[in-house]
Amino acid sequence: MTAVIETQDTTVAKVGPPLLKVEGVKTYYGNIIALKGVDVDVYPGEIVTLIGANGAGKSTLMMTIFGNPQAREGRVLFDGRDITRMPSHEIARLRIAQSPEGRRIFPRMTVLENLQMGASLDKLKYFNDDVERMFTLFPRLKERLTQRGGTLSGGEQQMLAIARALMARPRLLMLDEPSLGLAPLIVKQIFDAVRDLNRTEGLTVFLVEQNAFHALKLAHRGYVMVNGLVTLSGTGQELLANPEVRAAYLEGGRH
Template sequence: MLEVSGLKAGYGQIEVLHGIDFHVNQGECVALIGANGAGKSTALKTVCGLVKPRGGTIRFQGRDITGASGHEIVRAGITMCPEGRQVFPEMTVLQNLKLGAYTRRDAEQADDLDEMMQMFPILRKRARQAAGTLSGGEQEMLAIARALMARPKVCIFDEPSLGLAPKIVAEVAETIARIKARGMTILLVEQNSLMALKLADRAYLFEVGKVVLEGTGEALQQNPDVARAYLGD
């Protein structure tokens, strides 16, 4: 569904990605793991049109989207739940959710809004509340629901557990698992490597802007080098 080949990208004079390759099949959850600064989030931002590629190709459902703008990527069917949530703090929860469907022109947005309220009951309780007044966990749920309101074909999660308490991290992981069970195709970057590998069908290990290892989530959990370096074993 999503194929990245030889991708190079960076910021200013610094090249962060040095020709990476990865792909995501329909219905899969694919995780990108690795240390801070390995290039995981840059890879996501480049796929989403927020960072311009310097080389390589990005293909989505067979279509070349290399270098497309962010709004073109969203219209194509890829949405991101960004690092740090990035809700619109002065707007209400309801307004944030409706913005998730900004590119849609169908008549089913109200049905999807109700579905999000059912999936995340706390958002129904907080519907008229300013998003900036929510807790970190509540904002994460809002960011996820906002991304789903676009009816994406691929949903990208960038560090969804960042800054959250362990109990809330477990709830976020359960939420992503439920979304995957609904058939959503997921690309996940997560500093909590154990959480990521438990959720992932397949995963790629990034080191200094390169992919150095690929395998199933289970296989990477059992890899002794990965366990020592990233799983605290």
């Protein structure tokens, strides 16, 4: 199977199975069904985005992939391995890292201590190098190194949340609403950093976003979720040009 990745700059063919495969996943909260049979593929080296209105089920899918809650039906495969019933801490050991919605940094810890919490135990020998990589990616964090996370601005906290996830040297980085509540300039800095990581290191990214314009401009491919179901898919450019997507998510300006 081959997935073709298209960007404004180039087209790259990805050969082989998906790195992440979500297959017929149904997730419930009690008796309420939140995901109604979701299928999503993310190939190595791709940035794939999932867009949709608030309450569509995007964050539930992200949490289901990470094992909390677990899918009641369907399967989640990572690099061909069924992780549907795995606990979250075992999924993390497979080098899947998540920057969750709401950032959820450790507010009483310093920036450096937050980065230490993200570092994989078996990768501590790379710790100093990885910290320097994060400072190159997000120079503001170096200026705030000894500052407590809870005293950072919203944008700085989001940078720290992403950097903490990257300290695990993930094969798959999952970002849940990284632009939420941030000023446009900060959003651009964060999305530029994600694009650079993908281009220079081949990092695979699964991005959940309400900001459809920025997400689809960044992504190679995208999915649209409505009420717990994927209703559309295509390249980022195809979805940007799609009349249904434009009417539902892009009219009224570029956010």
